[in-house]
Amino acid sequence: MAHKNLFHRIVILFLLISSASGGIFAQSRPQDKKVTLNMQQVTAAQLFKTVQQQTGLDFIYNVKDLNLVTRFNVSATGESVASLLQRVFKNENFTFEYSENTIIVKPIPDCFSVRGQVIDSATGELLPGANIRLLENPQQGTVTDLEGNFSFSFVSHDKHPTLVVSFMGFEDFTQMLKQRTEEIAIALTPAEQQMLDVVVTGYYNQRKESFTGAASNYSGEELTTISNQSVLHSLSALDPSFKIVDNISMGSDPNTIPDIQVRGTNSLPDASGTNLSEQYKGSANLPTFILDGFEVSVEKIYDLDPTRVSNISILKDASATAIYGSRAANGVVIIDTKAPKSGKLRLNYYGSADFEVADLSQYNLLRAADKLEYERLAGLYEGSDAIYVQEEYLKDYNERLKLVRQGVDTDWLSKPLHSVGVGQKHSVQLEGGNDSFRYGVNLTYNQSVGVMKGSGRNRLGTSIKLQYNYKNLRFKNELSFDNVLSKNSPYGNFSVYTYMNPYYSPYDEDGKLKQTAFQSSNPHLGSQAIPNPLYNSILNVTDSSVYDDFIDNFSVEWNILTTLKFKGNFSLERITRRNDTFKPADHTDFIGTDTNKGCYAKGSTVSLSYDGSAVLSYFNGWNTHTLSLNGGWNVQQTSSDYDSYTVTGFPNQQLNHPAFGNGFEEGSTIVGDAQTTRLMGFFGNVNYSYSNRYFVDASLRADGSSQFGSNQRWGTFWSGGLGWNLHNEDFLANDNINQLRLRLSTGYTGGQNFYAYQSMLMYQYQSRLTYQNYIGTIIKTFGNDNLKWQRTQKHNYGLDFALFDNRLSGYVNYYIENSKDLLADITMASYLGFDTYKENLGETQNKGYEFSLKGTIFQTKDWRVNLFVNGGHYTNILKRISSGLSSYNKKADAAGSTAPYVRYVEGASINTIWVVPSAGIDPATGNEIFISKDGTYTNKWSEQDYMPYASTDPKLSGTFGLILYYKNWELNSNFYYRFGGYAYNQTLVDKVENVDPYGNVDARALKDRWQTSGVAAKYKRINDLSKTKPTSRFVEKDNLLTGNSLSIAYTFDRKLIDKLGAERLKVILCANDFMRLSSIRREVGTSYPFARHFSCSAQLTF
C-alpha cells in the first residue's frame, strides 16, 4: 500500500516535471547526460535525487528495492549517467531503462532453486503430496513426491521469496528463502480439527486435491467426541450415508451387532430360503470393513476401542471403491489405528465410567384393576350359555378379582432392569522410540453393562505395534489379541415382562420368588400355569458367548526410488468362538415336562483367515503435471469350522457342564459345517492432474473367487472419474473461495455377500442317507456354472467447497446406483427335480443425494462456534425380479401375516408399505371398513386389495449439531432427524388390537377401542379378538428427532498439570441417546429396552 502511493506520487511528479521542462533536453539521449558529484555514505535514493537535479532526469523505482542497497561512496566528474549507474550498481541486480526524461530502475529477477523434504513433526513420517507454493504467486508451486521430497525452481523479483508449505490436516508453514539455492527441511505440525488432505483407500493413499471419488474422512478425535461406545454409532452420527438399520426389537442390547447400510440396499433377498444359511440373511447389504488393511467382520468394528482409531474413511462411489472390486457394491469402510509416535516414553490413559438408564417412556401398560376390566369387556368371561360352564368362567374371574382387591399391582417392567447400569472402560497406551525404531503397546478393558440385569459385554484387548526403519525400508508389525465375552440376561426376553398381568405376584406368602406366577383354570384355556420369568434369575442359568480374536498384521514399505514405492502386507486372523446356553431343570421352560428337564446347548466355531497384498506405487510431479500410478495384487482366504449340540436332563443346577447331562436331545445329532472361501484380485489405478486444476482418475480390478461358477470365476470391475478444481482457476481467484471442486465418476463394482457354494452343483453326504450300511450322497443344489458376479454400476456427481477463509465448507453428492445381475431364484419346471436355481436376473436402482455443511459462525480469541448439518435421501426401485420372488408374494399372502411384508413387484420400491386401505372403524358396529380395489367399502379384509400405500424412506434424514469452544471448554452436540417417511406401527397393532387378551396390553386397548354403538373410536371393537391384518389405519408418519450425543469437555492448562508430570488432561461428560421425539407413539425396544447412556471420562497423557 505504502509503496503504491509513493509510486503514484513519483509518476505524477514526473508528469509535472516533463511537461514543464519538455523540449530542453530533447535533442540528446538521456543516458548520455553528464554529471559531476562526490558523495559519502549516501543511499541510492539520495544519489538519484542529485542526478535528477543535475540532469533533470526523473527516476522511477520501487522504494523497497532501493532499501536493500547499502549506503555507499560515489564520485564522478563529467561522467555519463549510464556509465555512472552501471558502475555504482554493478553488484546490485538492477537494470536501467532510459526513455525521454526518465530512468526506470528495474530489479533483475532472480532464479531460485530449492530442494527439501516435508515431514510430519509429530511422527516424523514423510508427507507425500504436500503443496509448496510461492507466496507472491500461488500459481507457481509443486508437490512432494512419495518420499516427501521436492525440488522447485522458480524466478522471482523478490530477493528473499517466501514459500508456503501446506498439507491439509497440518498447519500452513511459511519459510523465507535466504539464498538462491537452498536445501531445507520442513516439519509440519498437525492441525487438529482439520480434515486430512489424503484419501486413504487401504492399499495406497490418494491426494484429495485430485481425487474424483466420493469419500468421507473422519479422525479418531471426531469419533470419540460423539460416543466412547462404538465406532459404528459415531460414524452414523457423522456421515449422512452411513446408517444403522433401526432395530425396534433389540433396543440397546449390548450384544446385538447393528446392521449397517451405506447408501441403501443393493441386494435382493433370497426368496427360497433353502440354500442360504441364516447368517447371511439380512446382512446382504453390509459394507466391507477394512481394519489396518485387513478385511474384518462388522462385529470386530463394533468391539473396536474408539480411542485406538486414528482415521476412518468411508468410500462410497465407484471411483473410491473400484479397487475393492467384488467387495465394493455396498461401500467400503477403511479404519486405521493410531501409529506410535517417536520421542521419549509416553503414556496415554483413557478411562470412563458409563451409566445406562432404561427408557421406558414409550410403554403405557394397564394397571391391575384396569387390566381386569379390559378382560371383562373383551368378553373373556362370557363363554357359554350353559350355566355350569358360566360358573367356571365366573370362578376364574373372581380368582383374579381377588388378587386385584388384595392390592396386587406388580410393576413387571422394572423387575429385570437395573435402575442404573454402571460400566467402566480403561485404555492404556505406551509409546516411544526414535526415528529408526518405534513401539506402541495398548491395553484395553471395557465392561459395558446393559440395562437388563446380568446382560453385558466385556471386552479385553491388547496389542503391540512395532516399527523399524532401515535405510529405505520400513517394517511394521502389529500383534493384537481380543477377548470378548457377551452375556445375555438370565431374566430372559424383556417382552415376556410386558405381557405379565399386573395382578400376578412374583412372590409367595414368604416373600420368595415362586416358579409359577399364576395358576389359571378357565374353561376356554383349560388349566394353565403362567411361568414367573423372574424365577429363572435365581437359578444357575448361563446364556453367553465368548470369542478370542488374534490378529497379526505385518507390512513392509520399500522406497525403491524417490518416485517409486513398494508396499507389502500380510495379515493373519484366528477367531475361536463358543456359545453356551444352560437351563437347569427348574427353569420355567420345563414347567409341564416330566422327563429330561434341563438342557445345555453348546456350539463352537473356529475360523482362520489370511490376507496378503502387494502394491507398487509411482508418483511424480512436474511443474504443472502430477501423475500417480498404483498397481497391486491381493489374495485372501477364510475358512471356518462350526459344530453344535444339545444335551438334555440336568437334575442338579450346579452341574452346568454338558458332561452331566443324561443324553442328547431326542432325534438330534451334532450339527456342523466347515467351509473355505478364497479370493484373488489384481488392481490398478491412474491419477493425473494438470496444473492442479483438471484431473482424471481411473481404476481397474479383476477378482477371482471360489464362490463363483467355474465358467465365470473372474469378474472385472472398473471406474473412471473427472474433476475440476475451480478454485485454482484465475477467474475464480477470490479470497472468499478457498475450495470449489467438481467431481464426476462412474464405474462397476461387485457384491458377494451370500452363501459360498450355491453356484455349484454340490453333492451332500448325510447320515439320513445311509442305505445298506453305505452312506449315500445326493445333489444339494441344482448348480449354475454360468453364475456371474453381481454388479452395481455407480454414478456419482459431487461438489466440494470451502468458502470465506474455510469458515464454511461441505460437499454435495448425487448418485445413481444400478445393480444388475443380482442373484435371484428362478422357479424350475417341477419335473426337473428342483424347485429353484440361481440366476443373474434381478435389477434394482437406488438414487439419492447426500450433503454435508459445516460452518464457523462466530470466532474470537476465546470463542469459536461451529454449526453442522448433513442429510440425505434415497429411493429404491425394483427394476427386474425373478419368478421365484413373484411366487414369494403368493406364498407370503397365503401365510397371512399380521405384519406388512415386502412384496416384490417390478417398479415398486423394496421399502414400500403394502396394506389394505381402510376407511376407519364403523361407529355403529366397531368393525373396520376396508376400501377394496374397485373403490367399494367392505367389511372383509382381502389380500387382493393390497396397495402400495406409503414408503418407509424419509424425505430427508441426517444429523445436525453445534460445537462450541470457549477457552479450554468444548461443547459438542449431535442430533439425528428424519421426516417425510412412514412406518407401520406394528407394536401398536400388537399391543392394542392383535393382543393376547390374557396378557397385559397397552392402555389404549381399554380406552380407545370401540365399546358403545354410535361413539366413534380409533381401534376396533373391544371384544373382537380376531387378528388385524395389514391396514392403512396403522400407517403413521415417521418423523423423528433424537439426541445422539451431548458432551462437555475441559482441557486443563499445561501449567496446572505439570506438577503431576502430565502433559495433557481432558475431562469429558457425555450423554448419548438422551432424547427422543417421535411422531409415532410406539413401544420401542420390545425384546430389549432402549437406554440412555451417560459417561464421564478422562484422557491423560504423561
Add this chain to the structure above:
Amino acid sequence: MVQKKILFLPMILCFTLTACEDWFDLSPKSELKAEDLFETEQGFRDALIGCYALMAQPELYGATLTYTYMDVLSGYYTTASGSLNAFRYAYEHDYTNQIEESRKDDIWKKQYNVVANLNCLLERIDEKVDVFSANNYELIKGEALAMRGFIHFDLLRMFAPSPSSCIPSIEDAIPYVDRYTNQLFPQLTVSEVLKRIIDDLQQARVLLAEVDPYGPRHSDFDLENLKGILKGRTFRLNYYATTALLARTLLYRGEEYDKSQAYEYATEVIQSNLFPLIGSADLSSIEQNGFIQENIFALEYIGMKEELIDVYFYVPNTSSQMLAISSTTLNNIYPIALNIDYRKQWWLEESGSYHLVSKYNYSERVPLLKVPEMYLIATETAPTLELATEWFNLLQHHRGLPNEELSEVQLKERLLKEYTKEFLAEGQLFYAYKRMNIDKTPITDTPLVNPKAVYTLPLPEENTFFVSD
C-alpha cells in the same frame, strides 16, 4: 539393479495366476462338487446309494407309494374313510383337495428329484469308464438306467391313463426326463413314454446280463458271500429285477407281442430259482412273515417299524393316520372259505373288530417287485390255458390253497382277486385295476362313474410347463 528387482515381482504374480484355477476349487467338508465326486468309483456308488435312500423316503416308497397312500386309493383300509382320518379325501379319490393335491405334487417332485440325481450320474459315467474296476461300470450304469425306467413307469402309472383306457399313441402323458438340465422337456404320449422306459430297461438288462451275480451267470458267484460293491445286490435293481420290471411294463402296455415277451421275461425270473416261493416249512419263523425270500426288488428302511409301521398299524398309537381293515373288507379280500391262506394268517393281526397289517413287523424291507407277480404275469400271458392254469396253481400251492381247474373267464376273474390277496400293503392293486381298466373300485366292487378321473391323478398345476411341440 533396481529395475531387475522390480521385474521379478510381476513374474511371481504371473506364476500365481496360472496355478489359481485349482486354487479356487474348494468344497465344504460335508459337501463335494459333482466333478470331484465322480472322479472315483466310490463316488458313483455313493450317488447311486443316495438314489436308493431317496426312493426309500416315507414320502415315496418308504410308505406313501406302497402301504399307505397307494393302498388307501385301492380301498384296503376301512378306517381311511373316517371323517378325521388323514387319508379321507384320498379314500374318496378327491385329488383336488388341498392336502391331497400337495401330497401327489410332492410325490411328483420327489420322484423327479431321484430322476435328476440319476441323470447327473448317467451323464458322467461314460466319460469316466476308466475309474471303474472289474465290471462295476456295467453294474452301476445298468442299475441307474433301470431305476430311471422304474420311476418313470410309476409316474406314468399314476399320472397318465392306462393304455387300455385310451389311444396310447395320442394321449398326453408325462415328460421323459433323461438329462440333467434346466431346459424344458416335451410332454410325451403314453406310447412314447412306454417306449422310452422299455428302451432304458432293455439297455440296463443287456449291461447287467453278463456281470450281475443276480443274473444268468449267477452260478459263477458265491451268492452267500458277495463282497464289495456286489454286496446287497440281492434285492436291488439287479438283472432279474430289471427283467421282472420289463415283464410288468410290457404287460401294462399290453400289445399282443408284448404279452409273449412278458411271458418269457416272467418265466426267466421264476426259473432262475433265486427267488423261491415260500413253502410251509419256511413259515416256522416269524422273520419270514414278510415272505422276504420272494422279493426280487425291495427297499430297505432301517427303523421302519418304530418310525412308520407303528404310526399306521399299531393300536396304542391310534391316531388320525390309523389304517385298519374291517372284518367285512377282510372278507372281501380273503373269502372266509379260504381261511387257510398263508397270507391271511401271516400278514394280518386281529385287533378287536379290525385287522391290522403285520407283515412289516419283523422286516425292514418294502417289496417293489416280487416273484408271485411273475407267476401271475405268466398266468396272464401264457400261450395256452393249460400252461396258465399250471402257473396259477403253483402259486396257489405256495399259498396253502388247493389246485383248481379253471376256464379262461374264471381265470381272469381269479387273477384280479389274486392281486388283491397278494399285494396287500404293497401299493400294486390300484395299478392292476387301472391296467385292466375295471370300472369298479377294487375290493368293495363299487361301480365307478368316471374311472379315468379315479385312475389318472391330475398333473401338478403349478410350475409344470412343457415345450409346446
